[in-house]
Amino acid sequence: MKTGGRLYGIGVGPGDPELLTLKALRLLQSAPVIAYQSATDRESIARKIVSQYLPGNQIEVLYHLPRALEPEKAKSIYDQEVEPIADHLASGRDVVVLCEGDPFFYGSFMYIFTRLSDKYQTEVVPGISSLMACPVSLGVPFTYYNDILTVLPATLPTEMLITHLLATDAAAIMKLGRHFTKVRDILHQLGIASRAKYIERATTTQQRILPLDEVNPEEVPYFSMIVIPTKQKL
Amino acid sequence: MKTGGRLYGIGVGPGDPELLTLKALRLLQSAPVIAYQSATDRESIARKIVSQYLPGNQIEVLYHLPRALEPEKAKSIYDQEVEPIADHLASGRDVVVLCEGDPFFYGSFMYIFTRLSDKYQTEVVPGISSLMACPVSLGVPFTYYNDILTVLPATLPTEMLITHLLATDAAAIMKLGRHFTKVRDILHQLGIASRAKYIERATTTQQRILPLDEVNPEEVPYFSMIVIPTKQKL
Numbered sequence: 001m002k003t004g005g006r007l008y009g010i011g012v013g014p015g016d017p018e019l020l021t022l023k024a025l026r027l028l029q030s031a032p033v034i035a036y037q038s039a040t041d042r043e044s045i046a047r048k049i050v051s052q053y054l055p056g057n058q059i060e061v062l063y064h065l066p067r068a069l070e071p072e073k074a075k076s077i078y079d080q081e082v083e084p085i086a087d088h089l090a091s092g093r094d095v096v097v098l099c100e101g102d103p104f105f106y107g108s109f110m111y112i113f114t115r116l117s118d119k120y121q122t123e124v125v126p127g128i129s130s131l132m133a134c135p136v137s138l139g140v141p142f143t144y145y146n147d148i149l150t151v152l153p154a155t156l157p158t159e160m161l162i163t164h165l166l167a168t169d170a171a172a173i174m175k176l177g178r179h180f181t182k183v184r185d186i187l188h189q190l191g192i193a194s195r196a197k198y199i200e201r202a203t204t205t206q207q208r209i210l211p212l213d214e215v216n217p218e219e220v221p222y223f224s225m226i227v228i229p230t231k232q233k234l
Numbered sequence: 235m236k237t238g239g240r241l242y243g244i245g246v247g248p249g250d251p252e253l254l255t256l257k258a259l260r261l262l263q264s265a266p267v268i269a270y271q272s273a274t275d276r277e278s279i280a281r282k283i284v285s286q287y288l289p290g291n292q293i294e295v296l297y298h299l300p301r302a303l304e305p306e307k308a309k310s311i312y313d314q315e316v317e318p319i320a321d322h323l324a325s326g327r328d329v330v331v332l333c334e335g336d337p338f339f340y341g342s343f344m345y346i347f348t349r350l351s352d353k354y355q356t357e358v359v360p361g362i363s364s365l366m367a368c369p370v371s372l373g374v375p376f377t378y379y380n381d382i383l384t385v386l387p388a389t390l391p392t393e394m395l396i397t398h399l400l401a402t403d404a405a406a407i408m409k410l411g412r413h414f415t416k417v418r419d420i421l422h423q424l425g426i427a428s429r430a431k432y433i434e435r436a437t438t439t440q441q442r443i444l445p446l447d448e449v450n451p452e453e454v455p456y457f458s459m460i461v462i463p464t465k466q467k468l
Contacts, residue, residue: 011366013255021362022259023252074379075468102366110375114468117373124373126366128255132245132336136360139351141344145305146409148398149385156380164382164401175380232305234312234348 005033005089007120009109011102011127012049015204015223019128025053027125028096033088035061036098037108046098061085061095065108078111085112089120102129106174130202130225131172137202138209140229143170147230154179161186165228173226180220184212192228200224239267239323241354243343245336245361246283249438249457253362259287261359265330267322269295271342279457280332295319295329299342312345319346323354336363340408364436364459365406371436372443374463377404381464388413395420399462407460414454418446426462434458 008027013019020028028034028050038044044062063081065074088095103109103124113122131151135142143149147169152161154176161183165171173183187193198215200208201223212226242261247253254262262268262284272278278296297315299308322329337343337358347356365385369376377383381403386395388410395417399405407417421427432449434442435457446460 014360016257018257018260019255019360021247021253021255023250025256026252078468102370104369104374104376105366106377106379106381110378111468113375124370126248126253126362126370128360128362129366131365132339132360132363135338136336136358139358140338141347142338143340143385144344145308145340146387146389147340148387148390150402151377151383151385153380153382156382167398167401168384234305234309234345 002119002121004120005091005093005095007085007089007116007122008094008096008125009099009103009113009122010096010125011099012046013128014101014130014133014202015049017049017052019133019203020050020053021125021127024125024127028053029055031058031094031096033059033061033093033095034098035063035085035095037063037065039064046100049100050098059088059093061088074111078115082112082115086116089116099127102127105129105131130174130223134172134199134202134225134227135229137207138197138199138227140197140227141234142227142229144230144232144234147232154183158182158186162190165190165192169232170230171228175222176220176224176226177222178220180215181217183226184215187212187226195228195231197227197229198224199227236353236355238354239325239327239329241319241323241350241356242328242330242359243333243337243347243356244330244359245333246280247362248335248364248367248436249283251283251286253367253437254284254287255359255361258359258361261330262287263289265292265328267293267295267327267329268332269297269319269329270332271297271299273298280334283334284332293322295322308345312349316346316349320350323350333361336361339363339365364408364457368406368433368436368459368461369463371441372431372433372461374431374461375468376461376463378464378466378468381466388417392416392420396424399424399426403466404464405462409456410454410458410460411456412454414449415451417460418449421446421460429462429465431461431463432458433461
């Protein structure tokens with residue numbers, strides 16, 4: 001039997017605090033400890049999303065993971081970063097880990113889950129992913145009927161991106177950052193640039209939607225996406 | 235300028251009423267008219283999910299769409315089915331359309347959106363999709379780092395399913411129903427059956443998780459999914 005505190009991984013959605021689920025809100029407010037990730041020099045985005053709901057008497061645990069880290073390097077860093085969370089659980093305190101978007105969809109919570117869920121009772125609450133939020137914010141029906149959808153990291157080599165884009169009905173291209181120009185050029189080459197929609201920081205107060213060719217490649221943030229919706233007419 | 239009532243399409247999530255977002259709940263309770271889909275002989279799943287939140291004084295509009303309809307046939311049926319919704323909007327009444335999962339992700343709301351959003355002010359609220367809910371209910375981290383994810387309808391031809399499954403890191407196979415046996419055999423053929431997880435009616439009180447080879451192909455419901463999570467170790 002598992003003893004100690006309970007571990008919760010809750011998706012807090014893409015940015016709009018109202019896109020939290022009722023379940024995430026309930027758990028968020030019921031635990032004595034909350035934990036969240038932040039780049040070392042910035043405010044935690046996940047904490048900012050839920051800040052208005054925090055009761056104010058919780059212990060807060062910050063963990064750090066530099067972005068775009070190779071998986072092998074990430075492993076050893078996470079081994080260290082989960083320790084304060086594990087200590088609270090061992091002491092019998094429930095810990096709610098905040099996750100931007102959805103915890104199991106490219107989420108950093110998965111590193112915590114794989115390290116602690118064998119030992120502690122664990123519950124995960126799905127969240128609104130940017131994959132759903134971006135098409136909605138863009139106002140474009142995304143996939144329907146028998147469409148194939150492919151989610152592609154922009155970090156992939158050009159040939160691989162082309163192969164997948166040719167084989168799919170709809171696509172989302174994530175992790176654009178410094179790979180934006182490569183992706184934009186591929187979309188033009190394949191003749192699908194006019195269908196492609198660019199959005200950054202969807203559902204936040206800083207949300208921006210721009211025509212693909214008006215995006216400044218030097219200013220593409222991590223939280224951006226190109227959505228290629230179904231070409232089927234409904 | 236658009237006049238008349240406002241049209242809302244709100245995702246109500248996969249089944250657990252607590253997976254509604256705060257925004258969906260607010261809009262749901264604020265409109266004089268709600269609309270939802272149902273197979274002609276069954277209770278509406280979307281309405282059932284939110285039933286405990288309904289204030290009890292709303293006009294309810296039911297629309298029908300037989301499942302697995304060819305897009306061309308669906309078009310003419312939807313032309314008719316949106317009429318009662320359009321009438322309420324024309325009369326100045328806001329209408330909230332309930333959508334299982336997410337409205338723009340294989341959702342029937344898209345048919346309503348394409349017909350009415352040009353004429354009436356429209357707002358869409360993303361919902362928790364089964365794509366996020368199923369891996370969470372299965373307890374399997376789904377995609378991470380630079381994974382490619384492909385969402386495949388089981389209705390695709392065998393060769394096409396094989397090509398896509400070989401080219402992706404993680405996959406979700408939807409619309410299983412009578413195509414289950416074909417998909418299961420492909421997964422064995424490709425040697426990935428042991429990674430594949432089967433779930434039906436995720437997050438509802440009827441949720442079932444079964445080993446792939448213990449699923450009775452005669453009893454696979456529409457609301458089922460096979461999840462093939464990343465094989466990367468975190």
